[in-house]
Amino acid sequence: MLNDILKILENDAQTTPKQLAEMTGMSQSEVTKLIRQALKDRTILKYKAIINWDQVEDEQVWALIEVKLTPQKDVGFDSVAERIYRFAQTRTVYLVSGTYDLFVLVVGKSNHEIADFVSQKLSHIEGVKETVTQFVLKRYKEDGEIIEGKEEVKRQPVIL
Amino acid sequence: MVSESRHGGSKKRYRISKRANQLSPSGIRKFFDLLASIEGVISLGVGEPDYATPWHIIESAIESLEKGQTMYTSNSGMPELRQELARYLHGHYGLDYDPNTELLITVGVSEALDLAMRAIINPGDEVIMPDPHYVAYDSCVILAGGKVVTVPTYEDDNFEISAADIEMNLTGNTRAILIGYPANPTGAVMSREKTEELTDVARHHGVLVISDEIYAKLVYGVEHVCVAALPGMRENTVLLGGFSKAYAMTGWRIGYAAAPAEIIAAMTKIHQYTMMCAPTMAQVAALEALKSGEESAAEMVEDYNRRRLFMVKGLRDIGLPCFEPKGAFYAFPSIRITGMTSEDFAEALLTEEKVAAVPGSAFGECGEGYIRCCYATSMADIEEALARMKRFVSKHRKD
Ligand SMILES: Cc1ncc(COP(=O)(O)O)c(C=O)c1O
Numbered sequence: 322m323l324n325d326i327l328k329i330l331e332n333d334a335q336t337t338p339k340q341l342a343e344m345t346g347m348s349q350s351e352v353t354k355l356i357r358q359a360l361k362d363r364t365i366l367k368y369k370a371i372i373n374w375d376q377v378e379d380e381q382v383w384a385l386i387e388v389k390l391t392p393q394k395d396v397g398f399d400s401v402a403e404r405i406y407r408f409a410q411t412r413t414v415y416l417v418s419g420t421y422d423l424f425v426l427v428v429g430k431s432n433h434e435i436a437d438f439v440s441q442k443l444s445h446i447e448g449v450k451e452t453v454t455q456f457v458l459k460r461y462k463e464d465g466e467i468i469e470g471k472e473e474v475k476r477q478p479v480i481l
Numbered sequence: 482m483v484s485e486s487r488h489g490g491s492k493k494r495y496r497i498s499k500r501a502n503q504l505s506p507s508g509i510r511k512f513f514d515l516l517a518s519i520e521g522v523i524s525l526g527v528g529e530p531d532y533a534t535p536w537h538i539i540e541s542a543i544e545s546l547e548k549g550q551t552m553y554t555s556n557s558g559m560p561e562l563r564q565e566l567a568r569y570l571h572g573h574y575g576l577d578y579d580p581n582t583e584l585l586i587t588v589g590v591s592e593a594l595d596l597a598m599r600a601i602i603n604p605g606d607e608v609i610m611p612d613p614h615y616v617a618y619d620s621c622v623i624l625a626g627g628k629v630v631t632v633p634t635y636e637d638d639n640f641e642i643s644a645a646d647i648e649m650n651l652t653g654n655t656r657a658i659l660i661g662y663p664a665n666p667t668g669a670v671m672s673r674e675k676t677e678e679l680t681d682v683a684r685h686h687g688v689l690v691i692s693d694e695i696y697a698k699l700v701y702g703v704e705h706v707c708v709a710a711l712p713g714m715r716e717n718t719v720l721l722g723g724f725s726k727a728y729a730m731t732g733w734r735i736g737y738a739a740a741p742a743e744i745i746a747a748m749t750k751i752h753q754y755t756m757m758c759a760p761t762m763a764q765v766a767a768l769e770a771l772k773s774g775e776e777s778a779a780e781m782v783e784d785y786n787r788r789r790l791f792m793v794k795g796l797r798d799i800g801l802p803c804f805e806p807k808g809a810f811y812a813f814p815s816i817r818i819t820g821m822t823s824e825d826f827a828e829a830l831l832t833e834e835k836v837a838a839v840p841g842s843a844f845g846e847c848g849e850g851y852i853r854c855c856y857a858t859s860m861a862d863i864e865e866a867l868a869r870m871k872r873f874v875s876k877h878r879k880d
Contacts, residue, residue, distance in 0.1 A: 325787075328783075329787065333860075336860075340791065340860070340864070343790055343791040343794045343795065344787035344788070344790055344791045344860075345787065345790065346790050
């Protein structure tokens with residue numbers, strides 16, 4: 322039941338409790354209770370919008386940073402990761418398998434700002450061995466949404 | 482009416498065949514003529530998924546085109562597709578069909594229906610079907626030279642066709658019973674018990690059942706009972722199925738028939754002269770749908786279910802009693818509180834509030850007093866349509 326609600330909200334956070342109730346067959350108060358609980362126990366972390374910043378005059382620079390770590394005594398990867406994700410510039414931080422250890426997505430106002438972040442902050446964190454920074458040139462799809470060129474297909478009149 | 486003159490009204494310059502003239506112009510057609518001329522209409526009219534086909538299915542077809550897979554296939558369809566279909570029918574219903582002799586890939590269930598009728602009907606043979614029913618059913622029978630016998634079904638009986646009523650209408654000329662559950666336009670699903678009663682009658686009287694199960698996958702919280710899988714029915718059923726609805730593939734035009742070899746052979750003969758084969762790229766796509774489309778289909782069903790609950794509740798809230806549809810993607814509310822005919826209701830709703838729904842009478846006499854609302858449209862549109870209908874109903878209700 323909660324899963325139903327979460328799936329709907331993940332696709333459209335603006336769905337109201339009334340709509341959710343009608344879509345799932347639950348009562349509105351049940352829905353409200355479940356959502357409140359989900360927010361409280363951080364099952365739902367936050368409601369956000371997906372923005373196409375290219376539509377407005379607001380320069381944003383995105384960079385994907387691969388970070389290699391040195392395994393250290395006493396401190397695990399988690400605490401190194403924490404020291405990285407504390408920075409407000411980091412939007413996403415994952416521990417990954419493969420040739421590097423952490424995947425970090427950083428958003429800044431300029432290349433310069435990101436370069437500063439990497440050279441002055443990230444590379445100085447203890448346990449960070451190596452970083453590879455890739456600047457994002459164009460975003461095609463964000464969080465499941467195609468950014469440009471999503472065309473409505475028009476139905477033709479038909480009998481069925 | 483616009484459509485009447487178009488369908489051979491005043492000026493008769495060409496001699497159109499009696500058979501073609503015998504077909505009544507679809508009640509839905511005229512509606513779409515009107516609809517096309519109005520801006521800003523929300524359509525609950527078309528019985529079609531609002532999704533595009535899942536990408537992995539489209540991609541498989543593109544790849545086949547790139548590889549130059551553009552030739553005819555075998556008349557009965559690509560062997561791999563028939564094999565996969567046999568596997569599917571075995572997996573879902575425990576039904577074993579020989580992919581070489583008992584399966585035929587068709588141009589939609591539409592063609593399969595036509596072939597089935599033409600393969601089994603002699604002039605004067607009767608085909609029993611429920612009223613209301615999908616608009617093509619009677620035309621297919623008439624085109625094959627048969628006679629349509631309708632059995633009324635009622636909301637009080639969940640729009641299930643009753644075996645006793647069928648039995649009452651059997652004559653020496655009855656050749657087949659044509660049913661389609663989950664049903665268009667009512668959204669009704671036949672229970673196992675009622676289906677068994679029907680198949681008992683069919684078997685007992687040696688009458689074939691033609692079962693259009695195109696909406697088989699679109700059921701909500703109930704089971705779909707496959708007619709051919711009931712005891713003794715494999716040999717007595719022409720099972721029709723398709724890809725249009727469950728995999729959002731209406732435009733690909735692909736469906737199938739599963740039946741005893743003798744019937745499939747006859748259908749294949751007609752198919753090979755009239756159609757040659759189903760479109761090759763669509764067959765490739767259908768193969769992909771069968772192999773790995775289960776998940777995307779299930780996701781769509783989950784989504785339809787939400788809209789179904791929303792739509793039915795919404796209709797009831799605005800004062801239109803609505804039978805609970807357990808399958809397909811239609812709600813079939815009663816509009817009797819307005820005292821209007823369903824055609825007047827639908828026309829006024831379209832012109833006054835710009836919401837298109839199909840008058841129930843387009844599907845038979847028993848559809849009078851209802852309208853068909855397809856909920857395979859966005860939640861936002863359903864919500865807006867309901868708001869407009871609410872205004873409309875409070876203005877016109879007579880009780
Ligand atoms: C009950 C029923 N049967 C058959 C069809 C035709 O399906 P296809 O696209 O496979 O020709 C439809 C389409 O609306 C339908 O509702």
